[in-house]
Amino acid sequence: MKQHKKPFRLSNLPNSLYVLFVVFIAASLAVPKFLTPGNLSNLILQSSILLLLSFGMSLVLMTGCIDLSVGGILSMTGVVMATMLRMNVPAIWAIAIGLLTGVLFGTMNGLLITKLRLPSFITTFATMGIAQSIANVVSEKRTVYWDPKPSNSLIDTLGKDFIRIEFGQTAKEVLTISYLVLITAVVITVVMLLFNKTTLKSRVFAIGENEEIARLAGIKTHFWQIGIYAASGLLAAMASLLVLIRTNSLQPTTGEGLEFQAVVAAVLGGNTLKGGKGSLTGTILGALALYSVRSALSLAGIDTSVVMIVIGAVLILGMWLNETIQMYEERIVGMLRSILMGRNHGHNA
Amino acid sequence: MDTMPRLHRILDIHTLKRGLYSSSIFIMLFLVFGVFTIYNRVAFDTNYLKAANISVIVNQASFLMVVGVAQAIALLTGDVNLSIGSVMAVTTVLFGRMLQQSSDIPLFIPIMLILFLGACIGFLNGILITKLKIPAFIASFATMYICRGFAWVFLGKTVIYRLDEGFRTISMGKVYTIGEFTITVPMLIALALILVVNFMLTRSTFGRKIYFVGSNVVAAQASGIPTDRVRITNQVISSFLAAFAGLLYVARLNACEPGMAIKTHFEAITVALLGGFVMTGGYGNVWGVVGGAIIMTAIQNGMNSIQLPSELQTLVMGLIIILTVFMNTFLLEKKMLVADKNIETKKAIISRGAQI
Numbered sequence: 098m099k100q101h102k103k104p105f106r107l108s109n110l111p112n113s114l115y116v117l118f119v120v121f122i123a124a125s126l127a128v129p130k131f132l133t134p135g136n137l138s139n140l141i142l143q144s145s146i147l148l149l150l151s152f153g154m155s156l157v158l159m160t161g162c163i164d165l166s167v168g169g170i171l172s173m174t175g176v177v178m179a180t181m182l183r184m185n186v187p188a189i190w191a192i193a194i195g196l197l198t199g200v201l202f203g204t205m206n207g208l209l210i211t212k213l214r215l216p217s218f219i220t221t222f223a224t225m226g227i228a229q230s231i232a233n234v235v236s237e238k239r240t241v242y243w244d245p246k247p248s249n250s251l252i253d254t255l256g257k258d259f260i261r262i263e264f265g266q267t268a269k270e271v272l273t274i275s276y277l278v279l280i281t282a283v284v285i286t287v288v289m290l291l292f293n294k295t296t297l298k299s300r301v302f303a304i305g306e307n308e309e310i311a312r313l314a315g316i317k318t319h320f321w322q323i324g325i326y327a328a329s330g331l332l333a334a335m336a337s338l339l340v341l342i343r344t345n346s347l348q349p350t351t352g353e354g355l356e357f358q359a360v361v362a363a364v365l366g367g368n369t370l371k372g373g374k375g376s377l378t379g380t381i382l383g384a385l386a387l388y389s390v391r392s393a394l395s396l397a398g399i400d401t402s403v404v405m406i407v408i409g410a411v412l413i414l415g416m417w418l419n420e421t422i423q424m425y426e427e428r429i430v431g432m433l434r435s436i437l438m439g440r441n442h443g444h445n446a
Numbered sequence: 447m448d449t450m451p452r453l454h455r456i457l458d459i460h461t462l463k464r465g466l467y468s469s470s471i472f473i474m475l476f477l478v479f480g481v482f483t484i485y486n487r488v489a490f491d492t493n494y495l496k497a498a499n500i501s502v503i504v505n506q507a508s509f510l511m512v513v514g515v516a517q518a519i520a521l522l523t524g525d526v527n528l529s530i531g532s533v534m535a536v537t538t539v540l541f542g543r544m545l546q547q548s549s550d551i552p553l554f555i556p557i558m559l560i561l562f563l564g565a566c567i568g569f570l571n572g573i574l575i576t577k578l579k580i581p582a583f584i585a586s587f588a589t590m591y592i593c594r595g596f597a598w599v600f601l602g603k604t605v606i607y608r609l610d611e612g613f614r615t616i617s618m619g620k621v622y623t624i625g626e627f628t629i630t631v632p633m634l635i636a637l638a639l640i641l642v643v644n645f646m647l648t649r650s651t652f653g654r655k656i657y658f659v660g661s662n663v664v665a666a667q668a669s670g671i672p673t674d675r676v677r678i679t680n681q682v683i684s685s686f687l688a689a690f691a692g693l694l695y696v697a698r699l700n701a702c703e704p705g706m707a708i709k710t711h712f713e714a715i716t717v718a719l720l721g722g723f724v725m726t727g728g729y730g731n732v733w734g735v736v737g738g739a740i741i742m743t744a745i746q747n748g749m750n751s752i753q754l755p756s757e758l759q760t761l762v763m764g765l766i767i768i769l770t771v772f773m774n775t776f777l778l779e780k781k782m783l784v785a786d787k788n789i790e791t792k793k794a795i796i797s798r799g800a801q802i
Binding site for chain 1: 578579580581583587591596597598599712724725758759761763764765772775
């Protein structure tokens with residue numbers, strides 16, 4: 098079936114585009130060190146962890162549920178992988194088992210929510226505690242290190258840079274893209290292709306809009322919901338793999354608070370908590386916007402407590418901007434047209 | 447002719463069943479207390495159920511009840527309030543500084559100012575939710591960050607301690623001792639609060655409006671209820687109670703610090719949801735919060751009493767939360783079923799009576 102191309106409208110663009118645009122321009126103007134190749138590659142590397150988490154979160158939000166356990170899953174799978182590496186298990190097996198743990202935990206979330214019909218917020222909050230406590234018990238509340246050995250050389254390799262373009266001598270003039278960013282890019286592309294080019298999107302939206310009607314229309318709602326939760330768990334496990342490779346060790350508390358950041362990135366990207374609509378492109382831009390603010394403020398040397406206030410303000414501003422642009426779209430388009438055409442249509446609006 | 451006695455009998459059984467099904471939290475409470483009592487008796491030969499211990503549990507639960515009620519009111523219109531903990535932090539930090547600056551002004555002036563500030567933050571939340579149409583989750587998350595940030599900026603890394611002793615009675619005061627059970631001031635405060643809120647929710651027009659807005663905003667709007675105003679007022683009450691809870695916590699800790707109550711929003715949501723409130727709004731009874739708060743503290747207290755390592759405590763807590771919420775949903779469905787049957791039998795009896 099050939100899809101019809103939608104007419105261009107401002108509200109068809111992902112919402113977080115404006116936020117990212119405003120934040121990016123403001124940061125580049127205010128902080129001179131912000132717009133350098135070195136900082137940008139750092140920004141992308143930092144945001145890739147959040148990106149994977151918020152991808153899973155967006156999918157769950159689209160079905161009208163929420164997954165607060167992603168932070169806990171990140172800690173737990175990370176600890177599992179790091180402990181395996183410590184026990185001299187070959188890296189590839191450690192990674193496979195870690196990812197499997199994430200999938201299983203996500204499936205358990207899905208089973209609780211669909212089969213026992215529990216509300217997702219409180220259930221995933223409880224499983225977050227469970228995952229976090231497994232992480233603490235396994236690691237005995239200590240950072241897990243491992244010795245570099247031939248069996249885990251894969252971890253070292255993945256930590257290296259994939260592309261390195263030098264614009265100058267100093268570190269800030271070097272654009273680097275590491276394997277981690279490459280992995281993230283591949284995963285994101287696969288998820289987006291699966292989502293946009295198969296029937297997954299319409300199924301997920303149908304479930305989010307009205308689960309009962311989706312079920313009556315012949316969609317296996319429970320199967321897809323469990324699948325989405327499993328995918329969220331898998332993406333969280335991948336995010337923990339990135340943390341593990343980047344820091345070459347793992348703290349059992351790594352994931353604390355990340356679930357909220359993931360929700361914020363997803364919501365800035367135009368996903369609603371009610372489900373039934375949303376966009377993955379928006380999520381990417383939302384995560385980038387969030388990390389641009391952080392990066393710019395930390396480069397400017399601003400205190401972390403002020404950073405909290407600014408992030409809260411940006412969040413309100415971004416949501417307000419989304420709402421306003423949708424509300425005044427007609428007028429803005431009319432204004433732009435009148436400016437471009439050189440005629441004044443303003444009085445008609 | 448003999449329809450009336452039958453009607454009564456059926457109604458009685460059904461009312462009983464409904465009563466049973468809506469008291470899941472108390473069944474859970476019974477289970478929790480039972481398990482810990484038996485475990486304590488068998489393993490350590492101590493009495494978990496002694497009056498002194500119960501008194502400690504209820505006293506601690508009173509603090510949770512206040513935040514739980516604050517969250518429950520917000521949840522009733524479906525607007526979750528994540529900023530409770532931060533509101534507590536920012537208001538009490540200012541309160542501590544006011545006490546420090548001048549000791550000769552009467553205590554009720556800073557208290558009034560602090561409660562007013564809490565109400566103002568709630569008003570801001572309400573405006574963000576209704577007028578700017580930001581989802582409550584995000585709006586209150588943003589205010590949570592902003593308030594916490596202000597608290598850190600204002601006090602830095604210092605802690606204000608040793609507060610006015612007279613002020614501390616609202617958290618530490620003891621009223622009366624029956625046997626080993628001590629009735630404390632926080633218990634009375636929590637009880638009064640629950641009674642007032644219960645009266646407001648069940649007996650006043652405003653309370654019924656809250657439930658209506660929570661179950662269906664569009665329908666409420668269409669029947670002429672100023673939904674925005676109801677939701678804003680609701681947020682104001684919620685944050686006001688948060689500021690009040692902040693005062694209670696400060697009086698208990700005898701210190702103000704910007705990092706206080708960092709997980710309280712989660713605790714409050716857990717207490718409210720355990721008490722039978724739902725995230726979508728429009729359902730719930732304030733007395734459930736009492737049960738939820740007592741369960742939470744009883745579990746904490748019990749796990750400490752059997753010396754469970756702290757990393758396992760979150761695990762047990764998670765499992766118990768899942769179990770309780772499962773019982774809530776399961777029994778609620780049963781209750782609805784009974785209600786349906788009840789109406790059907792009533793209809794059947796009435797129609798048969800009409801035929802006769």
